[in-house]
Amino acid sequence: xxxxxxxxxxxxxxxxxxxxxxxxxxxxxxxxxxxxxxxxxxxxxxxxxxxxxxxxxxxxxxxxxxxxxxxxxxxxxxxxxxxxxxxxxxxxxxxxxxxxxxxxxxxxxxxxxxxxxxxxxxxxxxxxxxxxxxxxxxxxxxxxxxxxxxxxxxxxxxxxxxxxxxxxxxxxxxxxxxxxxxxxxxxxxxxxxxxxxxxxxxxxxxxxxxxxxxxxxxxxxxxxxxxxxxxxxxxxxxxxxxxxxxxxxxxxxxxxxxxxxxxxxxxxxxxxxxxxxxxxxxxxxxxxxxxxxxxxxxxxxxxxxxxxxxxxxxxxxxxxxxxxxxxxxxxxxxxxxxxxxxxxxxxxxxxxxxxxxxxxx
Numbered sequence: 001x002x003x004x005x006x007x008x009x010x011x012x013x014x015x016x017x018x019x020x021x022x023x024x025x026x027x028x029x030x031x032x033x034x035x036x037x038x039x040x041x042x043x044x045x046x047x048x049x050x051x052x053x054x055x056x057x058x059x060x061x062x063x064x065x066x067x068x069x070x071x072x073x074x075x076x077x078x079x080x081x082x083x084x085x086x087x088x089x090x091x092x093x094x095x096x097x098x099x100x101x102x103x104x105x106x107x108x109x110x111x112x113x114x115x116x117x118x119x120x121x122x123x124x125x126x127x128x129x130x131x132x133x134x135x136x137x138x139x140x141x142x143x144x145x146x147x148x149x150x151x152x153x154x155x156x157x158x159x160x161x162x163x164x165x166x167x168x169x170x171x172x173x174x175x176x177x178x179x180x181x182x183x184x185x186x187x188x189x190x191x192x193x194x195x196x197x198x199x200x201x202x203x204x205x206x207x208x209x210x211x212x213x214x215x216x217x218x219x220x221x222x223x224x225x226x227x228x229x230x231x232x233x234x235x236x237x238x239x240x241x242x243x244x245x246x247x248x249x250x251x252x253x254x255x256x257x258x259x260x261x262x263x264x265x266x267x268x269x270x271x272x273x274x275x276x277x278x279x280x281x282x283x284x285x286x287x288x289x290x291x292x293x294x295x296x297x298x299x300x301x302x303x304x305x306x307x308x309x310x311x312x313x314x315x316x317x318x319x320x321x322x323x324x325x326x327x328x329x330x331x332x333x334x335x336x337x338x339x340x341x342x343x344x345x346x347x348x349x350x351x352x353x354x355x356x357x358x359x360x361x
Contacts, residue, residue: 042055052073057069090129111144111147116140130254159187170264186280228248230296283324283327284327287299326338
């Protein structure tokens with residue numbers, strides 16, 4: 001990573017992510033060690049300012065070397081013990097300060113995680129987004145939940161966007177006993193590849209097979225900059241973010257990453273029984289042949305909305321499906337009137353789950 005605003009000395013705690021039993025035993029042991037708890041509760045000012053803080057969690061080395069997870073938080077002055085944990089998508093990191101502030105102003109403590117090899121957690125020399133199994137990210141979520149528990153949070157609303165929606169869904173599907181997670185909010189989850197039938201049924205499986213043999217093999221994503229430009233203030237969007245961390249031009253991915261995503265999607269397709277109540281949000285249409293900036297300002301230019309609806313409604317027995325008219329792929333980054341509708345759906349869903357902190361005041 002460049003020597004910029006993120007270059008602050010990290011605070012380290014360690015978790016080991018191999019199996020569910022090991023994860024639980026280590027979490028219990030960490031909670032019993034006052035010294036480690038004290039270290040975990042040290043926070044530094046985050047680059048977002050305005051009360052946002054960050055802490056860095058050291059994870060075990062993997063096939064690429066050193067690995068860390070970053071947790072960002074902002075506590076609400078009226079918050080109790082209910083908090084939101086946000087998980088970003090692909091080619092992304094947490095920069096959505098407006099979203100965090102919305103939750104904080106509504107009396108929820110807000111946390112976000114920059115997953116390993118993304119954003120604040122990207123270390124010098126690392127290949128961005130590199131992963132070989134979706135379960136690698138479970139340790140990042142475990143770490144964030146542990147930190148939140150040490151902060152006194154007892155009820156968590158887990159929220160994932162795009163790839164973050166795939167990761168959080170997979171996480172809850174494999175760990176149904178995560179008792180502190182009371183609700184799951186999915187913002188355009190990445191539950192299927194947005195490709196033609198031949199590519200999806202032949203090309204992707206072939207690359208996935210190659211990913212087992214040659215996980216570091218680079219795969220181009222093309223050079224379509226339309227979605228990035230639709231968001232960035234430097235082009236025709238309204239958001240400011242670090243384009244070294246969230247690039248306008250798509251970076252190459254690895255065959256190992258494609259295999260990890262494909263296997264996670266297939267696993268959810270074949271068996272998903274998430275008991276946690278789910279809010280499934282998506283745009284009303286996808287942009288497939290847009291030619292002007294306006295085309296990309298009123299639809300999902302990344303995923304197929306029909307796939308989100310198809311697979312999202314099969315994630316569990318309690319799914320609330322909400323269509324946000326004219327929503328972008330990241331619904332909360334849509335134009336203000338559209339994002340307001342997304343927030344209304346979010347807070348209504350939270351209220352329906354009996355988690356509305358404002359009602360307790």
